[in-house]
Amino acid sequence: MRKYLLKRILYLFLTLFIVATATFFLMKLMPGTPLQNEAKLTASEKASILAQYGLDKPVWLQYITYIVGIFHGSLGLSFQFSDQAVSYLIGSRMGPSMQLGAQALVVGVIFGIILGAIGAIKKDTWADRLATILSILGIAVPSFVLAILFQYYVGLKLGWFPVAGWSGFAYTVLPTLALAASPLAETARFIRTDMVDVLSSDYIELAKAKGLSKFGIVYHHALRNSLIPMVTLIGPLAAALMTGSMVVENIFSVPGIGEQFVKSILVNDYPTIMGVTIFYSALLCVLLLLTDIVYGIIDPRIRLSGNGD
Amino acid sequence: MVENPNNIEINPGDFAPLDKQAGPDKEKIAAPSLTFGQDVWRRLKANKTAFVSFIVLLLLFLMAFGGQALYHHDPNAQAPKYANLPPKIPGVNIHGLNGHITQSGQDVDAYKQAGASSSVHYVLGTDYLGRDLLARIMYGTRISLEIALIATLIDLTIGVGLGILSGWKGGRVDIFIQRIIEILSSIPSLVVMVLMATAFTKTGMASIIAALALINWTTMARLTRAQTLQLKNQDFILAARTLGESAPKIAWKHLLPNLSSVIIIQTMFTIPNAIFFEAFLSYIGIGISSPQASLGTLISDGQKNFQFLPYQMWYPAAVLIILMLAFNLLGDGLRDAFDPKSKR
Amino acid sequence: MNLKTAAKVTVVAGASLLFLAACGSKSSSTSSSKQTANLTQNAELPTMDISKSTDVVSSNMLNNTNEGLYRIGKNGSITPGIAKATKVSNGGKTYTFTLRKNAKWSNGDKVTAHDFVYGWQRTVNPKTASQYAYLYSGIKNADQIVNGKKAVSTLGIKAEGDYKLVVTLDKPISYFKKLMGFVNFFPQNEKVVKKYGSKYGTTSSAMVYNGPYKMTGWTGTNLSWTLKKNNDYWDKKSVKMSSLKFQVVKDASTGLNLYNSNKVDDTILSSTQVKNYKTNKDYKVYKTASTFYIEMNRNDSNKTLAKAFKNKKIRQALSLAINRKEYVSSTLGDGSTVAKGYVSEDLAKNSKTGKDFTSDASVPSAVEYNQAKAKKLFKEGLKEIGETKLNIKLLSDDTDAGKKATEYIQGSWEKLPGLTVTNQNVPFKTRLSRSESGNFDTVISAWNADFTDPISFLSLFTSSNSYNNGKYSSSEYDSLINKANGSDANNTTARWNDMVKAEKQLMNDQGVIPIYQQATSHLTRTSLKGIIYNTAGSQYNYKYMSVK
DSSP states (O other): OHHHHHHHHHHHHHHHHHHHHHHHHHHHTSOOOSOSSGGGOOHHHHHHHHHHTTTTSOHHHHHHHHHHHHHTTOOOBOSSSTTOBHHHHHHHHHHHHHHHHHHHHHHHHHHHHHHHHHHHHTTTSHHHHHHHHHHHHHHHSOHHHHHHHIIIIIIIISOOSOSSOOSSTHHHHHHHHHHHHHHHHHHHHHHHHHHHHHHTSHHHHHHHHTTOOHHHIIIIIIIHHHHHHHGGGHHHHHHHHHHHHHHHHHHTTOOSHHHHHHHHHHTTOHHHHHHHHHHHHHHHHHHHHHHHHHHHHHOTTOOOOSSOO | OOSOGGGOOOOGGGGSOOOSSSSOOTTSOOSOOOOHHHHHHHHHHHSHHHHHHHHHHHHHHHHHHHHHHHSOOOTTOOOGGGTTOOOBOTTOOSTTTBSEEEETTEEEEHHHHTTOOTTOOOTTOBOTTOOBHHHHHHHHHHHHHHHHHHHHHHHHHHHHHHHHHHHHHOHHHHHHHHHHHHHHHTSOHHHHHHHHHHHTTTOTHHHHHHHHHHHHHHHHHHHHHHHHHHHHTSHHHHHHHHTTOOHHHHIIIIIHHHHHHHHHHHHHHHHHHHHHHHHHHHHTTSSOOTTSOOHHHHHHHHHHTTTTOTHHHHHHHHHHHHHHHHHHHHHHHHHHHHOTTSOO | OOHHHHHHHHHHHHHHHTTOOOOOOOOOOOOOOSSEEEEEESSOOOOOOTTTOOSHHHHHHHHHHOOOSEEEOGGGOEEEOSEEEEEEETTTTEEEEEEOTTOBOTTSOBOOHHHHHHHHHHHHOTTTOOSSGGGGBTBTTHHHHHTTSSOGGGSSEEESSSSEEEEEBSSOOTTHHHHTTSGGGSOOOHHHHHHHGGGTTSSSSSOOOOSSEEEESOOSSOSEEEEEEOTTOTTGGGOOOSEEEEEEOOOHHHHHHHHHTTSOSEEEEOHHHHHHHTTSTTEEEEEEEEEEEEEEOTTOSSHHHHHHHHOHHHHHHHHHTOOHHHIIIIIIOSSOEEOSSSSOTTSOBOTTTOOBHHHHTOOGGGGOOOHHHHHHHHHHHHHHHTOSOEEEEEEEESSHHHHHHHHHHHHHHTTSTTEEEEEEEEOHHHHHHHHHTTOOSEEEEEEEOSSSSTHHHHGGGSTTOTTOTTOOOOHHHHHHHHHHHTTTTTOHHHHHHHHHHHHHHHHHTTOSEEEEEEEEEEEEOTTEEOOEEOSSSSOEEOTTOEEO
16 A cells, blocks of 8 residues: 555656646747736846846756746746736635535535436436436536526526625535536436446345335445445546636636636736646646545455556 | 057158258347447437437538538628627517517617618528628537547547557556556646647647647547457457467457447547537637637637627537537447447 | 525526526615725736836726826826925926825825835836836936946936925926826835835735725735725825725626626626617726727838838728728727727827817828728739739737737728738737737737827837837938927927827828727716726726715
8 A cells, every 4th residue: 555655646746747847848839928018118128027037047947947946836926917926826716716616526426416316216217318418418518608607597687696706605606506517417427327237236136125115225225335436536527627617717707726727828927827737737636646545445345556557 | 649659650751851941940040130330220229319319410510511502601701780680580580580689678670770681681690790600600510520520530549559559568568658648647638738729829720639639548548458458368369369460450350340339439428528628728718719610619709798699609509519418428329339238 | 504595506506407597687786875886807906016017907006096296187187196396497307396295105104205216216127127117218317227227326316305306307208297197106115115025016915005095805816806095195085985896807798797786886898798788878988098000011021012011002002991980880899999090089189279189180091991992092002013912911919809800801901802811810929029020911009008198109100119010111200209209399389290290191101000999898887976087097096986
């Protein structure tokens, strides 16, 4: 176990190093500079401003400075916000994104399990078909379309929840629901497939033969067994939530990382783009590692070893 | 039999062979022998949802690639005078399809307002530059599909190639490829795509395709590798090896056909995934650039007018949703169809 | 999560799952007897550092939380600020300001002449890397200091005691007082700057205020903040609002939804929204001193095109082919107006007649639409240069507005027989660098004035100016601008006439093709009174604002 963990953590750092390097050089291809008023500056003014950001140095030196900086927790200065450290920017924008992500995950997974379980239990009935269609719709309808519809119909027309902004729980409801569609769909499909298998297995037949109630069977035997492999879904779901958050936060004016990331791309604020990229990758890597560990703990059949697959 | 056994009369004719053609033959397979493809097709037809999806997809492809032949409207022809006109189908008088629109709380004939003669009608309305929305949706669907198909094709080539290589060779090659896959899949795919799309100066289609291809091949490679590992030690492959067949030939003649179901199913999920990501990139403004259009840019443009001209978002969004639904349902159907073990 | 909310969540989830989008109605209103308002901005606030402010949002916030020697009032007029009295001497080259003694910073410090000296020196100091230091050009030694050739202390500004400020200029600047209302010339409290170091101006608390309002709630990166009435402000009795809440809304649809649900009292409209709200009583257009125009590269590496762009008939044909009115109303539709010339409207008025600069210097033929004439001139022009067809690339931004413009102009130009146009939409910064290096055929450029004087526009097209990307060159034009900046600088009428003539010259030559003047359309509640708006500089002044 320890050997395995060490190896995984080593790979985590290797991955992050590669991400940082690749992003750095990709960003160097971009025309981004900290010059906000470029149209009106002379060459010497531009040069002195670039020097402030260390952009007058050769690229390899900038690269080394950047990589060394990461180990000190520094991701450079934002171009868009003057004198603002990217690490501070990410730190202060992290809260809302995390909250939305966690809420969407919880809502999506719970409703997904319910839908999936209904589908499996009532297999090949209208309820199953409805559940299937709903879950596929969750994948088919892009989150940005959903966000727009929620904002307009539920936020403005029905007036149930605030249209946009960020000051209290009520403000999180619509973005959470818009984000929850995709994890809901993924969970529902996963649970249904898994439970259909489980429900046809021998021990369920035995439980039936013993005369256990239907609910008891589903709850104690089928669902519990299907939930364990669900842990492996967390990684992909989190990645999907990051994607969704970019537009959903933008539409609902949520001061989160996704919203800032899109803006940074549009204004070529590449220190921020690099910082957020590394942050996202680190988050996903850690999540994947955690799910593997948790999976190993809750499912005794899986044994983590240092010997690869 | 109640007869006395002593009374059995034996005729020489009893020892003549029976006519082979006559009478039931238990060895015979009554139904015509089906090839794998035919079998899949039969099962697919039996699955109504998947079959309908297949038909829908066929129609959408026809519309995207052949629609221009029937509907002669240039998707890029501007008529600023007729900008933002609602749908109007001659002879139909339903609000939303008759060229009327609610403006500042009043029902007005938008066509009359724009000074359009009675012969002017746009079936799905026009966009902010007065371009025919139906033509643009057909065009946008085509671009979206082209991107998805080309990206998927590249995915297939890289993913299947590396997957087989990895599974077949094993050892260092395998470990090396596995590490690459591991690293690539721990980077959020959207981030990679965003970076690619931005870094390569927004070249439109090419950079999006490159970005999609770079990221999506990993799943395909993983699946083919697992499948190859299974097949590798089966008897027919061993037989081929013993007979001295070269490795590439084994891959081509023996592995690929057996991998086909996995590949086809995965493709059915890769394509909508690519369509979705393209729409996403275009929506946040780093995808296809005008005057080219994709479903993503059309939705993005339409969203800006959603409060007043909801059709501008609804129609392209509907096409996108139907496309995604159809691919996913067909994928599900194919998975069942390819897997003879699956019940149903 | 209380039960009711939980129920709602469930219902919404359920409803949305079933795709039932029922339309309900909602009524609520912001009864605002309280003097508060909710306003929106369409971009983040990047800084509150006076030396580093470059964008519209920070300039608006600083203009309302801080104050310089003057405050720009209605129609660009100069209203009192920290300066109580001003004396101009030495042929317009020395300004002596007497400061009011009751001006205080929000931390209790007095606002003194030293704060101005410190602030100005900090801005021109190359170490600060201010992006607006070039505005100081004309103040003694400013250019040399910015370029690192002279010490910061040599800047032509001196404090004589705490309440007397003497500014020395290299040459008379006729618009100098207007500059003093510009954010980058505001005083800065040395103690506070030193205290926060590199954190100065990065959050609302790492900053000090001497203007009508104080800022609270800005963490440096969030999307909302509040301006509260500043009780240390010297003229606090004129300030009626108790607080102004700001929220960043980047998506116009979201903004409108917020406005319609009474969550905000002001929002920026996008073009289709404008079409639907044009007749609304809340609808307001805010013009900006920003003109979009096409430059034609007379030094084009493609010799045929260089020749073509030197031909006046071809330039005029390209201008006449564009139906600006249709473009502005149908395509753009955001409230922008047809350009009356290169210099924008509502920027400056003739001090004698009160007429706008654009009407004094009007050359209608340069911004007119006449397709027949365009075709004729184009044909003649082609003949003159001995060509039968041209293939032009049109460069612009890859923004929405940029794309709309290229698409429209391509459509218009291609109606000229023998002309094909290829669009190039590139990122803003790429567009700039390509314009500067002359790597384009035609480019859609935009210029916005820094201060409310036509010279802010006109100085661009002198032969040697580095922003003259198309290399327009006219000795007559150059000499007129020189006169306006030199010998006529102290003579308002003569200077005005110089500028009028220069604009006419540029337009008669069709040196550039003006397209439109930018404007933003807002919905603003009619209950909000007294917002002062100017087309250039620090645009919004909320000092006298109130809610009725």
